[in-house]
Amino acid sequence: MGAPRSSCAFASLLCCLLSVVLAQRVQVANEVTGYLGKAVTLPCTFATNYPEIKVSQVTWVKETGGRKQNVAVYHPDHGPSYPMERGSTRIRFRSASLEDATLIISPLLMTDEGTYTCEFATYPLGNEDGITNLIIVAKPTNTAKALEVKASKVEVPVANCTSANGKPPARITWQSGLNGNSTVSQVLHADGTVTVTSSYNMVPSKEANGQRITCEIAQKTLAQPESIPVTLSILYPPEVTIDGYDDNWYLSRNEANLICSAKGNPMPTEFVWSTTSGPLPKSVSVVGERLIVRNVDASVNTTFICQATNRVGQVSSEQIVFVRDKPSMDGAGTTGGIIGGLIAAIVALAVLATGILICRQQQKNRTDREEDELEGPPAYKPPPPCQLSEETEPVPKLTEAESIPLKTPYFEPSITDDLFGGVIATTMEEAPRYHELPTLEEREAAGEAGAGLEDEYLDQINPIYDALSFTANEDETALTPMATDKAFVMSRAMYV
Numbered sequence: 001m002g003a004p005r006s007s008c009a010f011a012s013l014l015c016c017l018l019s020v021v022l023a024q025r026v027q028v029a030n031e032v033t034g035y036l037g038k039a040v041t042l043p044c045t046f047a048t049n050y051p052e053i054k055v056s057q058v059t060w061v062k063e064t065g066g067r068k069q070n071v072a073v074y075h076p077d078h079g080p081s082y083p084m085e086r087g088s089t090r091i092r093f094r095s096a097s098l099e100d101a102t103l104i105i106s107p108l109l110m111t112d113e114g115t116y117t118c119e120f121a122t123y124p125l126g127n128e129d130g131i132t133n134l135i136i137v138a139k140p141t142n143t144a145k146a147l148e149v150k151a152s153k154v155e156v157p158v159a160n161c162t163s164a165n166g167k168p169p170a171r172i173t174w175q176s177g178l179n180g181n182s183t184v185s186q187v188l189h190a191d192g193t194v195t196v197t198s199s200y201n202m203v204p205s206k207e208a209n210g211q212r213i214t215c216e217i218a219q220k221t222l223a224q225p226e227s228i229p230v231t232l233s234i235l236y237p238p239e240v241t242i243d244g245y246d247d248n249w250y251l252s253r254n255e256a257n258l259i260c261s262a263k264g265n266p267m268p269t270e271f272v273w274s275t276t277s278g279p280l281p282k283s284v285s286v287v288g289e290r291l292i293v294r295n296v297d298a299s300v301n302t303t304f305i306c307q308a309t310n311r312v313g314q315v316s317s318e319q320i321v322f323v324r325d326k327p328s329m330d331g332a333g334t335t336g337g338i339i340g341g342l343i344a345a346i347v348a349l350a351v352l353a354t355g356i357l358i359c360r361q362q363q364k365n366r367t368d369r370e371e372d373e374l375e376g377p378p379a380y381k382p383p384p385p386c387q388l389s390e391e392t393e394p395v396p397k398l399t400e401a402e403s404i405p406l407k408t409p410y411f412e413p414s415i416t417d418d419l420f421g422g423v424i425a426t427t428m429e430e431a432p433r434y435h436e437l438p439t440l441e442e443r444e445a446a447g448e449a450g451a452g453l454e455d456e457y458l459d460q461i462n463p464i465y466d467a468l469s470f471t472a473n474e475d476e477t478a479l480t481p482m483a484t485d486k487a488f489v490m491s492r493a494m495y496v
Contacts, residue, residue: 025046025047025048026044026045026046026118026120026128026129026130027043027044027045027046027047027130028042028043028044028118028130028131028132029042029043029132030131030132030133031132031133031134031135032132032133032134032135033135033136033137034105034108034112034134034135034136034137035108035136035137035138035139035221036108036109036110036136036137036138036139036167036191036193037107037108037138038106038107038108039104039105039106039107039108040104040105040106040108040112040134040136041094041102041103041104042060042102042103042104042105042116042118042132042134043102044058044060044100044101044102044103044118044130044132045099045100045101045102046058046098046099046101046120046128047099053122053123053124053125054122054123055098055099055120055121055122056075056076056098056121056122056123057073057074057075057098057120057121058073058074058098058101058118058119058120058121059072059073059074059118059119059121060072060073060101060103060116060117060118060119061116061117061119062084062114062115062116062117063114063115063116063117064114064115069083069084070083070084071083071084071091071103071116072084072091072092072093072103074093074096074097074098074101076098079096080092080093080096090105090106090107091103091104091105092104098120101118101120103116103118108136109191110136110138110167110191110192110193111191111192112134112136113134113135113136113192114134115131115132115133115134116131116132116133116134117129117130117131117132118130118131118132136167136192137167137168137220137221138165138166138167138192138193138221139166139219139221139222140163140164140165140166140170140193140195140196140217140219140221141163141164141165141166142161142162142163142164142170142217142226142228143161143162143164143228144159144160144161144162144215144228144229144230145159145160145230146158146159146230146231146232146233147159147160147233148233148235149204149233149234149235150204150234150235150236150312151204151205151206151209151234151235151236152203152204153203154203155201155202155203156201156202156203156204157183157199157200157201158180158200158201158202158204158208158232158234159199159200159213159215159230159232160197160198160199160200161174161197161198161199161200161215161217161228161230162195162196162197162198163195163196163197163217163219164195165189165193165194165195166193166194166195166196166219166221167192167193167194168194168219168220169186169194169196169219170194170196170217170218170219171196171217171218171219172184172196172198172215172216172217173198173215173216173218174198174200174213174214174215174216175213175214175215175216175227176200176213176214177211178202178208178211178213179202179203180200180201180202180213181200181201181202182198182199182200182201183198183199183201184196184197184198185197185198198215200213200215200230204232204234205234206234206236206265208232208234209232209233209234209235209236209265210231210232210233211231211232212229212230212231212232213229213230213232214227214228214229214230215227215228215229215230216228233265234265235265235266235311235312236264236265236312237264237310237312237313237314237315238262238263238264238268238308238309238310238312238313238314238315239262239263239264239315240260240261240262240268240306240307240308240315240316240317241260241261241262241317242258242259242260242261242304242306242317242318242319243258243259243261244256244257244258244259245258245319245321247322247328248324248327248328249293249296249300249321249322249323249324250296250323250324250325250326250327250328251296251297251298251323251324251325251326252295252296252297253295253296253327254294254295254296255292255293255294256292256293256296256300257290257291257292257293258290258291258293258304258306258319259289259290259291260273260289260290260291260306260308260317261289262289262306262308262315264308264310264312264315265310265312266310266311266312267310268308268309268310269309269310270308270309270310271286271288271289271306271307271308271309272306272307272309273286273291273304273305273306273307274304274305274307275302275303275304275305276302276303276305276318277302277303281297281299281300281302282299283295283296283297283299283300284300289306289308291304291306296323297323298323300321300323301321301322301323302321303318303319303320303321304318304319304321305317305318306319
């Protein structure tokens, strides 16, 4: 009976210990990444639900190349100790306790990289540990630059891109529209960092000068690839042309100029003027790349030479000058045509603008009229026609003779042509027209008979003017030889 009981007791103790072992935990990070020169934290804590388990000591051990070395030790009686760097404060515990063994290293060195084990010495279970792998990365310094090379037909490096002291090594690529290729090289430093250099190679030409290519660098410490633009610098000798000659240099012309235009890499800084016939004429002066002729004479009827120089080479250009006796008028017609065309264009624009303004004004007036019509009849009411009062004297009814219209009827004359005598006879059915009546002198010579005829005619052609007459007095009738039954304000001859 004793043996079975002892077996049961042992089994229960084993289960209890197993549950204790499963309950205790060493909490660490499997992998930690630290940046070179910065601080890094290696977390490590011990947790258990059983107070019977006692922790007596905490130790950090580093394994590098198969060799183990104590980094930091904490004992409650002796305090913390750092065997790997005695007297140094670069490595330390975050809090000196048996429950929290978190380790801080600052600043990080590349030699700190490796595998770290956090161990807790416990009773009665022995040592419990957790392993952390420390990875150190270094952010590189990235640069790119163009290489000054002379234009040639041989492929050479024209630009370099460098990612220095990085870990892990950077990856460099080129973005370019030129016909080139790249090469890459690496240098491993003693601290474990790597410098990567990439060269862009091509056949240098003057057309490639000033072209832009881009170096792109990707590395673990960069959130996104870094792009660095590079402007190529291809050296080539000057390219020279002479400007300013208009083929119209004539005697006594003032201020004629020649300009030596040169480009190159680097830009030319030295210009020398000369002629094919010897030194420059006395009437010529030079200011930099400009040749100035104050007064054109026969001495400038020559060939001028401009030589431009940069640190790559010297190049010259020539300009033949022909001096005329008189100005050339070849360009006058062209100039006049241009001026005439400009004037015609201005006039056309003015006419167009005027037409647009008129159309707009007419449209506005038409719109205003339509709006007025929509508003309804006008508010103005004309006055009622006047009514004759009972006291108003009625207008006497005209007699048949007085009802002749104001305008004399047109009578078609009958015309008889006397082909042999050349006299045309005209007959009228009525009395003669007013312009055919005799003049005042003729009337005086003819006597009263003519006056009566005129009055009778005037009564026929202008009866409306009778309304302007009034009854003559008896005295006036007796005194006036030409008086009739009516008196006129003025002579009837005035009413034509």
